[in-house]
Amino acid sequence: MIKKTISDVGSDGLQGRTVIVRADLNVPLDNGSISDDQRIRASLPTLQTLTDAGARVILLSHLGRPKGQVDPAYSLAPVAVRLNELLDPPVHFVPHTHGTAAAGALEDIGNGEIAILENTRFEAGETANAPELSRSWAALGDMFVNDAFGTAHRAHASTAGLADAIRAKGGEAVAGLLMATELEFLEEALRVPERPFVAIIGGAKISSKIGVISALLPRVDRLLIGGAMANTFFRALGLDTGDSLVEEDSIGVARDLLATGGDRLVLPVDCAVAKEMVEDAQRRAVDRTGVQPGEKILDVGPRTRVLFVDVVRGAKTIVWNGPMGVFEIDSFAEGTMDIAHAVADACDAGAMVILGGGDSAAAAERADVVDRLTHVSTGGGASLELLAGAELPGVNALTDRSG
Numbered sequence: 001m002i003k004k005t006i007s008d009v010g011s012d013g014l015q016g017r018t019v020i021v022r023a024d025l026n027v028p029l030d031n032g033s034i035s036d037d038q039r040i041r042a043s044l045p046t047l048q049t050l051t052d053a054g055a056r057v058i059l060l061s062h063l064g065r066p067k068g069q070v071d072p073a074y075s076l077a078p079v080a081v082r083l084n085e086l087l088d089p090p091v092h093f094v095p096h097t098h099g100t101a102a103a104g105a106l107e108d109i110g111n112g113e114i115a116i117l118e119n120t121r122f123e124a125g126e127t128a129n130a131p132e133l134s135r136s137w138a139a140l141g142d143m144f145v146n147d148a149f150g151t152a153h154r155a156h157a158s159t160a161g162l163a164d165a166i167r168a169k170g171g172e173a174v175a176g177l178l179m180a181t182e183l184e185f186l187e188e189a190l191r192v193p194e195r196p197f198v199a200i201i202g203g204a205k206i207s208s209k210i211g212v213i214s215a216l217l218p219r220v221d222r223l224l225i226g227g228a229m230a231n232t233f234f235r236a237l238g239l240d241t242g243d244s245l246v247e248e249d250s251i252g253v254a255r256d257l258l259a260t261g262g263d264r265l266v267l268p269v270d271c272a273v274a275k276e277m278v279e280d281a282q283r284r285a286v287d288r289t290g291v292q293p294g295e296k297i298l299d300v301g302p303r304t305r306v307l308f309v310d311v312v313r314g315a316k317t318i319v320w321n322g323p324m325g326v327f328e329i330d331s332f333a334e335g336t337m338d339i340a341h342a343v344a345d346a347c348d349a350g351a352m353v354i355l356g357g358g359d360s361a362a363a364a365e366r367a368d369v370v371d372r373l374t375h376v377s378t379g380g381g382a383s384l385e386l387l388a389g390a391e392l393p394g395v396n397a398l399t400d401r402s403g
């Protein structure tokens, strides 16, 4: 780990300090109540560690896309309530984003306590990475902890900007425990992968994952392609895909990847097709050469499932990002469920399995295999960027371990 973490700082270095923490508490809300608190739970270890050490914690996060203005629908108040239920130390909600009102409310916060400020994206300067906004947050404390892996691929005022601002005033900006774990698995564990190294890439769009595919292709032993993005590769092979989802603009890129990938790039050999993307659709299995006009490819076919599972079972390092089909509909979930079980079996047998992507994580949950996997990343865009070999602004801005 190149960047300093709160473990490096240690509890003596945290005691009595005012620590500004940027977490990713961007949970889905349904009529004002939290429908999935996974992101809140993922932030708890850092918050608990800091308060146990006797730090005063000022917590920042964004929630949704309130477009730079105050919008009560995106208040962090429900998140504060949930945090209070999950943590022992008291969590105070401060209904201001920054400034003198926030600073005043923070005067009552003691060591070992947490104050959560209002949604950072109520400020237009947040996504614009406005330095004056970063400085106003930096003024509130003496150390910065970035634990918001999910937003680390963006340079925002409360992430990269705040790290710069705290360091400019002589403070340290360090990684939280969640951030450190994500970096450890997505960056370091994959640096020298045990072989065979297999990547499984699926999902809706090839365009959003070209970076990952191109970065992984030269490093893996096999890269299995599934999901709608396989259709674009089929078109690059000159096959008919009927009414399937295809990114016409990416057919050329798919052709290039096929040329450079050679045997390492493995496409489905057959598909499950239907005329409609609905639960009780008439479904048939067909070779990839036999898709008829009006049909949609909605899952990989039975022969492909056997082929893919076989490759996965023999792997020692596995990266999985993107479902094999429209797994939200039972009739088209088989390919994705087979992969979920196969990666969990491989993991049980000693392989390292790293899963990224919100929909893939949902699929793994549906297959009930999450607990069997080595690491399930909490950050969609950020994990894709890391796997593609890109540097993350929110990480770059942190203090180096050596200096």
Ligand code: ADP
Pocket: 202, 203, 204, 205, 226, 227, 228, 229, 245, 297, 298, 299, 321, 322, 323, 324, 325, 326, 327, 328, 356, 357, 358, 359, 360, 361, 380
């Ligand atoms: P992740 O969130 O894991 O990165 P993506 O967001 O890239 O995954 O893609 C997930 C979506 O892709 C799912 O909603 C799934 O229904 C859709 N999908 C997968 N295969 C197909 C297909 N053959 N046709 C249409 N949509 C598909």
Ligand code: MG
Pocket: 357, 358, 359
């Ligand atoms: Mg997704």
